Amino acid sequence: ILKTLDHPNIIKIYEFYSTDKYVYIINELCTGGELFNKIVEVKHFTESTACYIMRQLLSAVAYCHDKGVIHRDLKPENILIENSEEKDKEFFHIKIIDFGTCEILKKKKLTEQIGTSFYIAPEVLKDGYNEKCDLWSCGVILFILLCGYPPFNGNTNVDIFHAIQNQNPIFGGEEWEDITPEAKELIKL
Numbered sequence: 001i002l003k004t005l006d007h008p009n010i011i012k013i014y015e016f017y018s019t020d021k022y023v024y025i026i027n028e029l030c031t032g033g034e035l036f037n038k039i040v041e042v043k044h045f046t047e048s049t050a051c052y053i054m055r056q057l058l059s060a061v062a063y064c065h066d067k068g069v070i071h072r073d074l075k076p077e078n079i080l081i082e083n084s085e086e087k088d089k090e091f092f093h094i095k096i097i098d099f100g101t102c103e104i105l106k107k108k109k110l111t112e113q114i115g116t117s118f119y120i121a122p123e124v125l126k127d128g129y130n131e132k133c134d135l136w137s138c139g140v141i142l143f144i145l146l147c148g149y150p151p152f153n154g155n156t157n158v159d160i161f162h163a164i165q166n167q168n169p170i171f172g173g174e175e176w177e178d179i180t181p182e183a184k185e186l187i188k189l
Contacts, residue, residue: 032087038081053092054141058138105131117157120133125165142183151170
């Protein structure tokens with residue numbers, strides 16, 4: 001699936017080879033590290049930087065959905081910074097990686113509960129979902145970019161899933177003081 005995708009914010013696969021023991025994938029080189037590590041380093045981004053990142057992410061997700069592909073595991077660990085020269089700048093290019101859980105869109109809803117707990121949409125935990133589960137994950141990523149922590153937390157996956165299904169994000173704390181109402185509203189959507 002990934003070899004068929006061609007978008008500036010999706011990692012490119014150039015070739016792959018398989019042997020009896022291994023599969024070798026030759027892909028585009030990204031030297032800037034994971035977005036997750038950048039979040040840990042800076043704690044949280046400005047709204048303008050988060051906007052720049054989200055524009056790229058949403059463009060790639062829209063492209064995938066137009067091509068009939070659902071990622072199903074969008075998270076900062078699956079987003080790379082394109083190169084190390086950009087890593088320390090306020091604005092940098094990203095690439096979505098790890099399409100190991102992706103699925104081709106079908107007319108019927110998907111039912112397999114797959115993804116990383118903090119980013120799973122409520123409908124994935126219920127009786128069926130479609131590509132919109134990726135948009136939920138994007139909202140969670142935006143929340144984390146702006147404050148540095150996830151909107152739904154817990155000590156176990158059961159606790160996290162309960163929070164996802166029963167709570168709304170809380171915009172408390174000093175990191176939210178300078179965030180516009182529009183950004184908060186976008187997260188709530």
